[in-house]
Structure formats: C-alpha cells, structure tokens
Amino acid sequence: MRHEQHQGPLEPQDVEELLPWYVTGRVSREEARGIEAALKTMPDLAEKLAQVQREREAVARASEAVESAPPETLQRLLQQVETTRQWRVPRIENQEAGSWLKGALGRNALWQAAFATACVVIVALGVRLYNPTTPGEFGVASSINQAGGPTLLVTFQPAATAADIAALLTGLDATIVDGPKPGGAYVVQIPAGQASDAATTALMSHGDLVLTVLPGQ
C-alpha cells in the first residue's frame, strides 16, 4: 500500500490528524514542514502537540513495562518448528528468476528427478496393474478439460494437508481433475503448452508433499 502524501499546504484538520505521527518522526519531510509552519500560526496547536506527546509517553511507558513473554514460548516454538513443514515457494531467492517454476527447478532438481524417475517406474507398474478395468467402478467423477494440458498421476505424502496440496497446485496452475484412483493417486491436469517433464520435476521437488508422479493417460 503506497503512502498517500499530502499535496500542497496542510489544512488545520490534516495537521491535527498527523500530530501522532509527527511526534514519532513518521511523517514525510513535507508534512513535517507543514506542521512546523502551522505551529507558528495556530496558537492552540502547541498545546495539542503537548497532549499528543503525553499520550505517546504514557503508551510507550506502559508497553515497555510489559514483561517478556514466558521463556517456554520460544522453546515451544522451536519444538514446533522441528515438526512443521514450510511452504516451499522460494520466491525470495528467485525473484529475479521470474517464475515459481524456475525456482522449483533449482539445484536439487537433477537428484530429485532421478529419484522421481525411480519412483515413477516402480509405482507406475503397481498403479497400472491395480487400475480397475471397469470404468466408474470407484464412482469417481472425472472433470478432465479436453482443451487443457497433459495430465499426471500424482500421489501425495500421507501427512500432506489439503491446504498444502492446494497451494502447491495453485503455484503450478494445475488442478486435480480426477481421483483418488486405486493406490491413492490423483489425476492432475497442467496448463496447455506446459511440458509434463517440467511439471513432474516441479512436483517432485516438493518431496515433503508429493510421493510419486506418473505420466497420465
């Protein structure tokens, strides 16, 4: 949100509104100049400024008197950090690189791709063999968009939450269009024009959420 700076001379009401920020030095140079000019011409403004300063001192003193949080708060936090997954969307490191997908195809991509390939081979056999021959046997409605991109058969880690999965797929512009299939796999559709291999690598780079990725139909 951009700071809305005052244009031109400050009205008396603007001056009074800004006094709480003037006493903490959080007004622009222009606003400060306007307030200082008003202090010379508005006789009651100095008393209003003194009132604001008294309020500020009182609030600051009362807040400083608050004792620290109990030490166990940090201990509890660190214990939770040990067992809490992070959102793996490395935007900070890859702002220059542009897309999220580029970030996902980072340093570990080769290793993860190799691991993913091994998983794909093993699990593909299992899932394909397990797939029912009678369509609709599991009563799952499919919403594959024929105009969309390729599909992938994805299984997620058992501990992955729906929110984590939704965030991951949103980052890839991908959607679950069918599933779960036997073995717990979901059919994930990626945008038209996007290569399955790149999407597979991107998904597999989230090993904390994704277990396997197989080529779709």
Added chain:
Amino acid sequence: MDMLSARSADAAASDGQLLVRIARGDQDAVTALYRRLERPLFAFLVKTLRDREAAADVLNETMLDVWRQAGRFEGKSSVATWIYSIAHHKAISWLRKRREVELDEEAVAEVADDAPAADSKIAAEDLSHAIARLMEKLSVDHRIVLQLAYFQEFSVGQIAEILDCPENTVKTRMFYARQRLRALLEAEGIEGAAA
C-alpha cells in the same frame, strides 16, 4: 563459525536477511528473529488482548506462521509490517472467538458509567499512569492504532498495511481513539486532558 560469532552475525543481519534464511529452513534464524521482535510484539499482543497467556499463544502462532510462510513473503511491505499483520489477524481471530469484539463497546460504556468521580483518586495518580490505565478501557481498534503509532512507531501507511484498511481509516480511528481517551480523562476530572 563459533556460537558467539554466529550470534553477532544474527544480530547484524537485517530482518529481510533473517527471513531469507528462515525460508531456507534455518532454525537459528527463527531464534534470532524471535529474540529481536519478541518484546515489542508481545507488548502489542498483551495490550491488544489484555491476556498474557493468550498473548504468548498468539505470539507463538505468529512466529510459527513466519516459519511456515517465509518463502511466500514477497517483499511488498517491510518484514516487521508483514509479521505485525499476521499477529494482528490472529489477535482479532482470538478476540472474535471470545466474542470480545462484540462485547467491547458495551464494556467501554459500562466503564465510562462507572468512572470514579473527579478528584477521588486522581490527585495521587500521575497523568501518564492515568492515560495508560484508561487506554485499557478503549475499544480494541482504538487500542491497536494507539499502540502501533505510539509504541511500535509505525507510519500511517504501515498501519494501514497491518490492519488491511485505507490510510484514512487509520487516521479516523486515531482521531476517535484520542477523543475517547480525552473523554475518559475528563470524566475522571484529570487536568491536562483537554487539548
């Protein structure tokens, strides 16, 4: 790097640098950022929630969210503004659960009605203490804006980001918060209340 050097490196790191390290899974950076923000953030939460235990819980949840979401921080605002907006959101959720937001205005009205008569105990009390005491009787929105402006020293724009509201709303809330505070002071017959 020994522990002492690591600690001084943490102290020298900017909030943004610590957040980048947190996004990479560095737990020492979590500790460093927690130690840096704990006092002012906890004070903000105590003053907002008026409950130390709840403030500690919300502080913990806020920092856990910082850990989870560090990789999603886009740098559109300062790190402190971002963290305070998480804390504010969680504090308001906590208050809503306790239905304090709905009951707040009633509580304030009752407090004003029950205010002691002028000169009953004001003489012994310094104005600063009176302001701090009466601030506790303001509505949560008013307490928050006074805290963020006077203690955390955020600008109008930063407070607008934290509260997710227009800057004019911040100024209006501040105006009414101060007006209400003056009214409470005057109701207790405290000199220097009127400006």
